[in-house]
Amino acid sequence: MAVGTGRYDGGYSFEGELLLIHLDSGDVVSALEFPREVLGVEWRSGTALRLVLAPCDDWENPRAREQGHAVVVVRSGWGVVGQEAIGAEELAAPVEPVVRLDHSAEARRILEGLAAPAGRQWSVRRRVWAVEGMEDGRVLAALDGVLAESWLPSGGLQWAVEDEEGGRQLVLASDGTSVWTNAERRSRHKGRRWETSAPRVARIAVETGQVLETLSPGVFTVLVDGGQRAILRPLDGRRKRRERLMMLGLDGPVSGPEVGHFDLFNHPFPVRRASRPYVLVGTDPEKPYREKWVTALGADGTLRPLFPHSWVPAEHHFGGPAVELGQSLVYASAVHHGHGLQPGGAYTVRRSLNGSVQWQHRTDHPATALDTDGDTIYVADNSGALTALDAADGSVRWHTELEVEGAPTTALSLAVAPQGHLLIGTVDGRILECPLRPCP
Template sequence: MTRVPMVRRVFGDGPFAEVGEPALTVVDERSRTVAVGGDLGGVQWSGSGTADDRWTGHRIGVYERDGLRCRHLVRSCYPVRALAFHPVLPLLAVGTGRYDGGYSFEGELLLIRLDSGDVVSALPYPREVLGVEWRSETELRLALAPCDDWENPRAHEEGHAVVVARSDWGVVGPGSIRAEELASPAEPFVRPDHSAEARRVLTELAASAGRQWSVRRRVWAVEGTEDGRVLAALDGVLAESWLPSGDLQWVVDDEEGGRQLVPATDGTSVWTNAERRGRRGEGRWETSPPRVARIALDTGQVRETLSPGVFTVLVAGDRRTVLRPLGGRRKQPERLMMFDLDGPADGPEVGHFDVFNHPFPVRHPSRPYVLVGTDPDKPYRDKWVTAVDADGTLRQLFPHSWVPTEHHFGGPAAEIGHSLVYAGAVHHGHGLQPGGAYTVRRSLDGSVLWQHRADHPATALDTDGHTVYVADNSGALTALDADDGSVRWRTELEVAGVPTTALSLAVAPQGHLLIGTVDGRILECTPRQ
């Protein structure tokens, strides 16, 4: 009987990997402890947004000064603004928060017990905490953003300084700081940027431990090869290759990074595409041209570059290279783009692409599959799972939602025999609801063979034909029986006892699992027998 897999090897590991891009770092020489506030980023890109629901990438990591082992990792709903170690107690005060974009400054005061890892949110209501400073063992000075910017044009330049006193901060409970303790006049406040200093400190700490530090984030795609190499696409890297020995073979850099990996039909190269977001240039927003490239597996050389003219997602399952445009602002219907030795050709009309409704990357496809809406003016409605036949025509297979009263968002998928297994989420006006995420297996005539409901949206899915592996944004990895959908096992992903989250996964030809994480690492997992 197959049991929960163990992490056999970790590629791309490094100090402070768990916190992503650092925003703030504080070193406490008394306890020989380091606190880092950082951000792993979102789990949405231009080609897929469903997995971002109920996700936060903000992290507080607590590390041992000697050896840099991560002792605690805490998720935060908001960016980290301030950190302060208690002068005596094993306690870390953390100020978090952000402007909500339209009215309020929200956040928390978190108190982290360094001996147990327990976390308390001490404020009575959400409030951005810009600064924390221990004045003594009993007094904590807070700098708070205004509650909102309603009729206050200077709200983004002001703060409220208060001092909160407790005889024992180690026993402060949730929400126990009273609202009247937070009242004070507004005064000018400069919101400092500590990120450059944080990078310098982490670089020095890593060097003192004989290691190198650099930021790796979000492995969006991972693949295994027949000869045991591991391929990955991640932030800042169009594609990279790791040898069976564990050494990095080659890297193709990119300003944003790769998002998909699709093996080419020649068996010696892989297709990948790059994210492209607008950046502030000289007085205006600038966006780099789209990048779709075929990379040689043995050398990392770019053999071929396509120029689709618009951002696209790769659609696997055809001898040709198939691209689907990411819906722009053009009025004309969107078509698939087909590239072969004779050059580009227009494919069938597939309608506008919506980042939540139309993601449908299928692993092990026998032919290309896409989601296509039946209403040209509202292509997100009444979507059908549609196959692209060899002659380039579309053939509707079955409605994407098997429940007439539910609107289903798209997600990762895989083909098993004469069926498709895919994950997604059910739309609800108040956000994702309990049981609103699903994995379903359906025959190609639309019959539902089984379904599995969950509380968190899937980030990745693959199968070896016997087991369906589903990763979600809570950090869980679930193995479902491919025949009946029953849960074989479920585990919370960890590296050296510290939680992480899978953003991509693949069953390697050798049978083990490859998992790309949000913190830039690649896990090689071997099922225990």
């Protein structure tokens, strides 16, 4: 079976894969040498596969979303095609107009039909972006299509607040009985224009799921946990504009200090278990993604630079998840390279608040989430792996590949619950409860 995947990456590239699935074994081969969004696949014969590929990017090409490259790839035996075996030269073809068909209604009909004979009702459930464990055993989550939801210790759904896009983060409010969550908005093509509805920030009662208040900041804002207060950091896409933090309180938002531009590749720095707010701030107003510093927000509302985000002056590091541990920060990131992520180019590092490196753990896959129980650092990455590192020296205690009933999955979020187990939110909409040891 040939499966085409892909989407726009939010920057300027269209990325995806051609997956060849061996139906007898379930083995999967990613056949393209380089990422490409695959818009269409069609078997022309037992040896010929027609592909329609999106342009590589929309750089200086406003019509990229209306175009594609059609090519027929021939193999005498598709069952022996290996990883990355189809190179760029073989996919070279003139660009032509392409109508991008929406198959979602047909896919829903097929899935609903498959579920009905088994007495099940199929519904969409995708990407759990945030999970939090409560003292009473309940679990909060934010995911695609759901601003926030609460699950009881019994496993039953207590409440859910729906949203057209869904929640991205969860930060407990200072009252201890409500939670802040945020929802971005994708641009949608309407006629010849792209339109984006207003992003949403809401405070929700943990006990009942009632939306206590909704803020419309005008642009998507990232939630920054700050111990006894939550902070909003705007993302507006205008690189040279000096943005301000907004302090969230029960009496409404209050303007805070300037922090410069935020972008989704360089400035994310969600710090779990933070005693105060931490943000990444660029030192060059013209290029705020460069020479970023880890910066703390004091109780008096002033920013205090702590240390450069990259401890190697010649390297540029992207943003990533973090956790505060004693008088140190443990964070994960990846090193920028002109030819893409290199072997060992992703890492988890523990640094004292004066900037000294206590240890670092190198890997080939960027982290998606991390947390700690004070003794062990739990790191999930985008390959589907979960790794436990010794908090004292960074050595690997155990490493496992996440699976659910034999099917691989990938964690987008994780949290160490007060009850002493791991909560894991997955890319396929699951919330897993695992012991603090290798998950089955």
